[in-house]
Structures are given as structure tokens and as C-alpha cells.
Amino acid sequence: MQRHKKATALRTCAVVLVLMTLMVVAAGASLAAERTVRVWFAGTPEPFMRAVNDVLKPAFETKHPGVRLQVDFIPWGELSPKLATAFAGGVAPDLFMHGQAATASFAAAGQVAPLDDWFASFSGAADFGATLNAGSYLGKRYMLPVFGSGQLLVYRADFFREAGLDPQAPPSTWDELMAAARKLARHEGARLIREGIDLPVRGISAQQVWSPFLWQNGGELLSSDGTAAAFNTPAGAEALRFYVSLATDAAIGTVDEAQPVGNLPPLAAGTVAMSFLPLEVINDIANYAPDVYPHIRVAAPLRRQTQAAWFSFAGMFVSRQSKEPELAREFLAFLAGEEPLEAIVSALGGLPPRQSLSRASFVTKNPAAVAFIQGMAHARFNPNHPQWVKTRDILVRYIEQAAFGRLAPDQALAQAEREVNRILR
Amino acid sequence: MGAAAAGQAKAAGWAAGRRGRIRWIIPLFLLPAVAYTLVFRVAPIGASFYLSLTDYTMLSRPNWVGLENYRRVLFEYDLFWQAFANTVQFALEVLPLNIALALGLALLVNRAIRGIAAFRAIYYLPSVMSVIAASMVWLWLYNTRVGLLNSVLAAVGLPAVNWLGNPGTALHSLVLMRVWKGAGVNMVIYLAGLQGIPVELYEAATIDGAGAFQRFRRITWPLLWPVTFYIIVMGLISTFQTFGEIYAMTQGGPLESTTTVGYLIYQAAFQYFEMGAASAISFVLFVVIFTLSVLQLKAYRSPAEA
Numbered sequence: 001m002q003r004h005k006k007a008t009a010l011r012t013c014a015v016v017l018v019l020m021t022l023m024v025v026a027a028g029a030s031l032a033a034e035r036t037v038r039v040w041f042a043g044t045p046e047p048f049m050r051a052v053n054d055v056l057k058p059a060f061e062t063k064h065p066g067v068r069l070q071v072d073f074i075p076w077g078e079l080s081p082k083l084a085t086a087f088a089g090g091v092a093p094d095l096f097m098h099g100q101a102a103t104a105s106f107a108a109a110g111q112v113a114p115l116d117d118w119f120a121s122f123s124g125a126a127d128f129g130a131t132l133n134a135g136s137y138l139g140k141r142y143m144l145p146v147f148g149s150g151q152l153l154v155y156r157a158d159f160f161r162e163a164g165l166d167p168q169a170p171p172s173t174w175d176e177l178m179a180a181a182r183k184l185a186r187h188e189g190a191r192l193i194r195e196g197i198d199l200p201v202r203g204i205s206a207q208q209v210w211s212p213f214l215w216q217n218g219g220e221l222l223s224s225d226g227t228a229a230a231f232n233t234p235a236g237a238e239a240l241r242f243y244v245s246l247a248t249d250a251a252i253g254t255v256d257e258a259q260p261v262g263n264l265p266p267l268a269a270g271t272v273a274m275s276f277l278p279l280e281v282i283n284d285i286a287n288y289a290p291d292v293y294p295h296i297r298v299a300a301p302l303r304r305q306t307q308a309a310w311f312s313f314a315g316m317f318v319s320r321q322s323k324e325p326e327l328a329r330e331f332l333a334f335l336a337g338e339e340p341l342e343a344i345v346s347a348l349g350g351l352p353p354r355q356s357l358s359r360a361s362f363v364t365k366n367p368a369a370v371a372f373i374q375g376m377a378h379a380r381f382n383p384n385h386p387q388w389v390k391t392r393d394i395l396v397r398y399i400e401q402a403a404f405g406r407l408a409p410d411q412a413l414a415q416a417e418r419e420v421n422r423i424l425r
Numbered sequence: 426m427g428a429a430a431a432g433q434a435k436a437a438g439w440a441a442g443r444r445g446r447i448r449w450i451i452p453l454f455l456l457p458a459v460a461y462t463l464v465f466r467v468a469p470i471g472a473s474f475y476l477s478l479t480d481y482t483m484l485s486r487p488n489w490v491g492l493e494n495y496r497r498v499l500f501e502y503d504l505f506w507q508a509f510a511n512t513v514q515f516a517l518e519v520l521p522l523n524i525a526l527a528l529g530l531a532l533l534v535n536r537a538i539r540g541i542a543a544f545r546a547i548y549y550l551p552s553v554m555s556v557i558a559a560s561m562v563w564l565w566l567y568n569t570r571v572g573l574l575n576s577v578l579a580a581v582g583l584p585a586v587n588w589l590g591n592p593g594t595a596l597h598s599l600v601l602m603r604v605w606k607g608a609g610v611n612m613v614i615y616l617a618g619l620q621g622i623p624v625e626l627y628e629a630a631t632i633d634g635a636g637a638f639q640r641f642r643r644i645t646w647p648l649l650w651p652v653t654f655y656i657i658v659m660g661l662i663s664t665f666q667t668f669g670e671i672y673a674m675t676q677g678g679p680l681e682s683t684t685t686v687g688y689l690i691y692q693a694a695f696q697y698f699e700m701g702a703a704s705a706i707s708f709v710l711f712v713v714i715f716t717l718s719v720l721q722l723k724a725y726r727s728p729a730e731a
Contacts, residue, residue, distance in 0.1 A: 081695035084483040105698075109484035202678050256587045259569050271570065390697055397681070404592065404680055 037327045038070045038093040042079050042314060043348070049073050051347040060334050067327060087111050087321065094322040095331060099314045100134040100143060100381065101388055107137040108386040112317045114140040118329055124336055124354070131353040134313040137384050143315035144332055146344060148351030150311035151208045151276045152375050153177070153299040154368075156292075159184055159194070159273040170299035174213075174242055177274075177302060181252045184273035195253030197274040198266055199246055201403035202257065206396045207382075208310045209276040212301065213239040215308035215380050222383045222391070227424055231395070232417035235305075240409035244402050255403050263288045267296070282368040283349035298371035301378040311379035313353060351376065387423050394419045477704035484698060494705035505706065507681055508689040509713075511596060515685060516664035518600040519607070524656060526604055527611030528649075532641075534612070535619045545616070552609035556669035563602045564589075564674055589675055592682040599670055599683055607663075611656050618652035619645070658721055665714050686710050 041052055057069045072093070074082055079098060086092040092111070106112040119125045119141055125132060128145060135143020157167035163183040171177040181196030200206045211221060219235035222228070230236075248255045258266035258275075265281055266272035268289040286293045301309035316335060318328045334340060338356060345352045346362035351372055363369045382388060398416035401407045407415065477494055479487035498505050534545045551559065566573045567588035575585040588598040622645065630640050668687035671677060677684035677692070684692075686706060694703035 080698075084695070084698050088483040106484065109482065111484050203676070254587075256569065256590045259590075261571055269570075393696075400678070400680055406680065 034066055034068050035324060035327060036068045036070050037095070037324055037331050038072070039316075039331065040072050040074050040079075040083070040093045040096040042074055042076055042097040042099075044073050044075050045348065047347040048344065051343040055343045056335070056340050059340070060331060063334065064327075064330060067330075069331070087319075090321060092319045092321045094324050094328040095316050095318055097146060097314060097316050098143075100145075100312055100384065101392075103135045103142050103317075104137045104384040104386045104388060106317065107140070107142050111320055112142045113320050113322075113325070114142055115144065115318065115332070116141050118332065122333065122336065124338075127354045127356050128336075129355055131313055134381060135315055135317070135384070143313075143317055144336055145313040145315040145353035146335070146341065147348050148311060148313045148353060148376070149278045149280065150309055150351065150372055150375060150379065151205070151212070151278055152301065152309055152372060153274060154267060154277045154282060155274040155297050155299060156267060156270075156295050157297050158295040159270075160297075163273075167297060170297065172300065172303055174216075174302065174304055178242075178246060178249075178252075181246060181274060182249070185252050192253065194270065195258055195266075195272045197246060197252060198258040198272040199243065199276070200257055201247055201255060201400050203396065204392065205276075206399045207392050208312075210240070210243050210395075210399055211382070212308045212310050212380065213243050213304075216302055216304040216306060218305040221395075222385060222424075226383060226385045229391070229417040229420040229424070232413040236413055237410045240399065240402055240413055243399070244409055247403050248405070268292045279351060279368060279372045280349045283366075296368065298368050298375070300371070301375050307378040308380050309375050309378050310382075311351075311376060312381060314350075315353070385424075390423050391420050394423075473704045473707060476700050477708050479701050481700040482698045483700055487701070490701065494701045495709070498702060498705050498709060502702075504681060504684065504689060505686075505709075508684045508686045511681075511683060512665055512667070512685045512687070515596060515600060515603075515667060516661055518597065519603050519664050520657060520660045522600065522604045523607050523611060523660060524653060526608040527656070528615050528653075530608060530612040531615035531619055532645075535616055545613075548612055549609040551606045554606070556606070557673050559602065559606050560670050560673035563598075563670075567598055567674075590679055592680040595675055595679060595683045599674065602670060602674075603664070603667070607660070611660075614652055614656060615649065618649045622648050654721070654725055658718055661717060661721070662714055665710065 041048070052071055052073075057071055060069050061067060079096075080102065083092065083096060083098070087109075098106075103112075107114075119132060131145040131148065132141060134145050135141060153170065155167075155170055160167040160170075160180075163180075165180055165183060171180045177197070183196070184194070185192065185196035186194040200209055214221065214231055214236055217235040217239045219233055219239060220230040223230045246252065253272075258272045260266060261269035261271070263284070265275070265277065265285065267275045267277065268285045270292075282296055282298070285296055301307045316332060318325065318332065322328045335344075338354060341352060341354060342357055342360055342362065345357065346360070351369070352358060352360065352363065357363065358373050363373065382392070385391065395416050398407065398412040401415075402409045402412035476487060478489060478491060480490050480494075481487035530548050534541055534548065565571075569575060569585055569587050569590070572588070574588065578585060586594060589595050626644050626648075627640055630644060635643065666687050667685050668691060671683055671685055671688040672691065675683040677688050687710075690703050690706050690710070693699045693706060
């Protein structure tokens with residue numbers, strides 16, 4: 001009796017084992033039949049991840065039966081190290097998103113594929129206009145622009161009125177900016193209650209905000225052939241002197257960067273009257289401080305010798321390690337369409353790369369977005385150079401030294417030039 | 426007699442067989458540990474040393490450059506020496522404060538009163554927090570406008586301090602946070618040391634008329650010296666490798682006042698992808714830590730032996 005029970009149990013086990021093996025084999029076969037495209041998206045905002053997972057991924061997979069889109073979201077801060085590690089290990093994704101500043105280093109190392117042929121056959125290329133050149137290196141295009149960002153002067157209309165300034169006529173020149181900043185600063189006794197303007201003197205944003213002053217004054221960051229620093233000129237020195245005086249004038253504010261209050265940027269918290277900000281931050285203000293948002297205004301790029309503002313695009317690159325280069329280009333063609341781009345750009349609150357999308361409702365209903373798109377007429381981009389990140393960091397280090405009074409602006413630029421030239425040559 | 430000899434021979438044979446079995450079982454048991462050490466410890470160190478002699482960028486193949494990275498780091502790279510000075514300053518500030526606080530806490534909790542275990546746990550708690558979580562908390566404490574520290578200063582009529590944004594205060598602010606975070610572990614180590622000191626010594630000293638300070642100076646401190654020495658050596662190694670809080674709180678600024686060698690290695694490796702230079706800096710740091718540790722061991726002499 002007992003032996004019979006044991007035999008039954010053994011038979012049952014054997015049947016289960018065979019069934020499980022068959023299921024695993026069947027699943028494996030089905031997976032083997034399925035082709036996979038691996039894509040790394042940069043950034044982890046919830047609406048963005050939802051747009052990709054709930055809209056883009058199902059739409060692409062429906063259009064391409066038998067193809068699985070494997071999506072990963074990498075925080076911007078971790079993107080470069082993870083990509084470099086993946087490339088070094090031979091496990092890079094088929095496509096990845098990155099800022100245009102990454103173009104040169106990946107292209108120079110031969111890790112990304114040029115897309116000129118693909119752009120030539122892509123019917124919507126003309127709609128991208130000049131943004132297609134954002135990811136260019138040595139005459140070849142490597143990046144499909146996905147969304148843009150920029151730094152424009154953003155100000156509080158209520159503080160303008162309070163200071164007797166016209167909110168409809170924001171500063172348009174350096175002198176007007178200085179005068180407005182002085183008027184807008186508010187002190188209670190010796191205590192500074194509100195800074196007239198908050199200028200970054202540290203980190204990437206210091207370069208992004210200072211460079212337009214250089215360009216407006218007729219200066220350049222690098223020589224046209226990219227072999228030397230070009231910022232140490234009278235125009236550059238004047239731009240840095242002005243920047244430092246604006247950042248350190250005690251009547252305007254302090255050299256210390258204004259800190260956010262919780263989720264609120266200083267402009268929304270009311271501790272700053274003017275600031276250079278990207279559109280994404282203005283959209284955050286709309287979400288986190290809806291009472292303040294109606295007072296937020298965006299000014300056109302400042303003018304001195306010329307009008308200029310810093311802009312940058314992030315986009316999609318195709319890895320040379322891709323085992324599915326054709327599918328990767330299929331995904332590129334899908335992503336470049338108006339609907340997928342609208343889903344991504346509206347979720348991120350950035351600037352659309354396609355001109356036709358500037359008429360989309362998520363742009364036209366947002367006055368700040370409209371102002372940024374108008375400002376793009378004066379857009380300048382950082383140079384695409386393999387040594388750009390180091391160059392930028394050196395420049396930032398010396399902007400900071402000048403702002404903290406460790407070096408005079410002229411000396412700071414001269415030392416920055418020496419260091420930059422050492423790495424460029 | 427014959428039977429006894431046969432028994433002895435049998436026992437000797439059995440023992441020899443056992444020894445033989447043990448002889449090949451020992452390496453078998455050691456194999457996982459040896460393999461782990463070789464694969465995950467020795468090989469990466471060797472690979473890292475090799476990379477320090479190349480121009481490896483992770484995006485392209487390494488090319489041999491000999492000692493060029495070491496030359497650049499030591500003689501061309503100004504930031505290295507500033508980072509080195511910051512690291513030394515950080516270590517010299519953290520260690521004495523950490524030892525004083527840990528010892529003070531250990532003396533406080535080394536008594537049998539109700540609920541003492543809860544106090545010990547509370548003091549130990551910061552040590553189990555991840556460095557990033559602790560950094561987030563301290564970023565709030567140091568916030569210029571809404572931070573707790575500046576609120577206290579404002580309450581007593583003092584001006585706000587930009588703790589992390591001012592080159593004069595940033596490193597000290599990081600020291601404070603590190604001392605808070607690290608004191609718990611050393612408190613436990615000191616506590617173990619304190620509980621190993623025979624009570625009779627204190628009783629004898631008390632009978633001889635020694636006060637609390639004299640008992641501490643003549644008994645506690647000398648007998649705790651091996652523990653203190655251990656804490657100094659380990660503390661020096663960990664402070665020289667400081668990275669997490671710098672990355673989370675200051676990114677080396679302002680004006681590179683908080684750039685430590687550990688942060689510089691990260692910057693070279695993962696911002697500029699100069700793996701060769703990053704490996705060279707790592708080996709320079711290794712040589713410094715190794716030399717300091719050897720010097721400490723050579724100089725080690727317990728006050729009790731003096």
C-alpha cells in the first residue's frame with residue numbers, strides 16, 4: 001500500500017518535472033523567436049517614465065510584432081559612468097539618450113554610429129531644422145534630438161511692480177539688468193531679505209549662464225578648430241568682470257547661491273527676484289507653487305553686441321555595439337514621429353526639437369514655453385569637443401575663483417586658458 | 426604483546442591515513458576563501474595597477490604610457506595636492522573629535538542602569554544609516570534659510586552661516602557630520618574595551634585615594650590604549666578614503682575646499698573617464714595609507730608599557 005503511494009507520488013513528480021521542462025523550453029523558444037531592442041532613457045521623472053512605458057513602448061511593439069522594447073531609465077547623474085561601464089563590458093544598449101555634450105567623446109571613441117544616411121532618408125528631417133546639428137562632430141550627425149533646454153532670465157512680475165519697474169519691459173541689456181537687480185533687492189536693516197538676481201558661480205550652470213554674457217559681448221569659448229581656448233580676450237574679461245560684479249554686489253545679493261526652500265526654487269520661494277532658469281524649473285513652479293506661477297515671466301535673451309542665450313538638446317544615439325542596428329533605426333524612426341516626441345517633451349516639460357510641435361497645445365498653452373521657443377532664435381550651443389567636459393569644469397573652477405575674489409577676473413581667465421590649452425593640445 | 430603491537434600499528438596507520446585525508450581536505454576548505462581573495466581582491470588590484478600605466482578611457486583600448494600618469498598626477502595636477510591637503514585636514518579634524526566623543530559616550534553608557542541598552546542603541550543608530558541618507562538629513566540641517574542650525578543661530582541673534590557654500594566652513598561642516606556618524610561604532614569598541622578592564626583595579630585605586638580623573642588617567646586611558654590605537658589606524662584609513670558625503674553634499678566645492686583624494690579619483694574615473702589617471706591616484710593614496718599604517722605600527726607603544 002505504502003509502496004503504491006510512493007510510486008504514485010514519484011510518477012506525479014516526474015510528470016510535473018516534464019511539464020515544467022516543456023514550459024521552460026517553450027518559453028525559451030518563444031524568447032528566442034522574439035527580437036529585443038534595448039534602450040536607455042535618461043532621467044527618471046514619473047510623467048516621463050509613464051509616457052515611455054504606457055505610450056511609446058506599447059505603440060512601438062504593436063507596430064513591430066515580435067519585437068520587444070526593453071527600456072531602462074537611468075538618472076542623469078549616473079548616465080555617463082553607467083554607459084562607459086556598459087561600453088567597456090561590451091553590453092551597451094542598442095540606443096541610449098544623452099545630452100549633446102556627450103556626442104564628441106562617444107563619436108571620437110567610435111562607440112556611436114553616424115546617422116547622416118538615416119537622416120537623408122528620413123522624411124521628417126526638415127522639420128527638425130538646425131536642431132539636427134546639435135549632435136554633430138567633425139561634420140557628421142550622431143544624435144536624434146528629443147528635447148531641448150535653455151537658460152533664460154526669469155523674473156517675478158509682482159516684485160517688479162513692487163520695485164516700480166514695468167513687468168512688461170524686462171531688462172534687455174547688461175546695464176538694465178544691473179539697474180533692475182539693484183532696485184529689486186530688498187533689505188531689512190542690514191539683513192538681505194530678497195536678492196535682486198541670483199547668479200550661479202558653481203557647477204555646470206555657472207558655465208551655462210556665464211557663456212551667453214561672453215557670446216553677447218562678441219566672445220567665443222573655443223577657437224573654431226577646437227584646438228585652443230578663445231575666451232581669454234578683452235570681450236571675455238569684460239563679460240566675466242560684469243558677471244562677478246553682478247554676483248557679488250552687496251546691494252544686489254551675496255555670492256552664495258540662493259538655496260531652494262523644500263521643493264521651491266528661490267524664485268518661487270520669494271528669496272530671489274530674478275534668476276536664469278531652464279523651462280523645466282518653471283514647469284516645476286507651476287506644479288509646486290501654483291499661487292506664484294502667475295507672477296513668473298520670461299525675458300528675451302540679453303543683448304550687448306549681439307543677442308545670445310545658452311541652449312542644449314538631449315537626444316538618442318545608436319550604439320555601434322548594437323546587435324540589432326536595423327531595429328535600432330526602426331525605433332529611431334518611430335521616436336522621431338510627432339506623437340512620440342510630443343508625449344516625451346510634454347512629460348518632461350522641455351522644448352520640442354520639431355518646429356511643428358511648437359504649435360502643439362502643450363506649448364501654446366504655456367507662455368513660458370512660448371517665450372523659450374522665441375528665445376531659441378538666439379540659441380548658442382556649447383562646442384562639441386571630446387575634451388569639453390574637462391574644459392567646462394576648468395572654466396567653472398575659475399569663474400568660481402573670480403566670484404569668491406581669489407583671482408581677478410582677468411587673471412582667472414588667463415589661468416583657465418592655460419589649463420584648457422594644455423588639455424586641448 | 427603481539428596483539429598490542431598490532432593494535433598500535435593499526436592505530437598509527439589509522440592516524441596516518443587521517444593525517445593524509447586532512448592534508449588534502451585543508452586546501453579544499455581553504456579553496457573558496459583563496460579563490461575569493463584572488464579573484465575579487467588580488468586580481469582587481471593587479472588590474473588597477475596595470476591600468477595606472479595606461480591611458481585607458483573605458484571607451485577605447487588601453488595604451489601603455491608607463492609612469493606618465495604618475496608624473497602628471499604628482500607634478501602637473503595642482504588639484505591633487507589640494508585634495509591631498511584637504512584629506513589630511515579632514516582626517517586630522519575627524520579623528521581626535523571622533524575619539525573624544527566615542528570615549529565620552531562609552532564612559533556614559535558603561536554603567537548598569539535601567540534602559541541603558543536603549544541609550545546604547547540610540548548612540549549607535551547614526552552608524553547604521555547609509556551615508557547618503559545621513560547626508561540628506563545634514564543637508565537640511567545646514568540649509569542656509571530653513572536649516573535647524575541657522576534657526577538656532579537666528580534665535581540667539583546671530584547671522585546665518587552658509588555652512589556648505591562657504592570655503593571657510595564647508596570642510597568643518599563635513600567633519601561635524603562625519604564625527605556624528607562615526608562615533609557610534611567607536612563607542613561600541615571602546616565599551617568592549619572598558620568592560621575588559623578589571624574592576625579590582627578601580628577598587629584598589631579608590632582605596633588608595635585616587636579621584637575619578639586620576640582613575641581615568643592612570644587606569645582607563647592606558648588600558649584602553651590598544652583600542653585607541655586600533656581606532657586611530659582604522660579611522661585614518663577610512664577618513665583617507667572619504668567619498669560618499671562629499672559626493673552627496675558638496676561635490677568637492679566650494680573652491681575645491683572639500684575635494685578629497687577619494688572624490689578626485691571618482692572625478693577622474695567617472696566624469697572624465699581617465700581610468701589611468703584615476704588608478705594612478707588610487708595607488709598614490711594606497712602608498713600613503715600603507716606607509717602611515719606601517720609607521721603607526723612601528724611607533725605603537727602602549728602607555729602602560731612606558
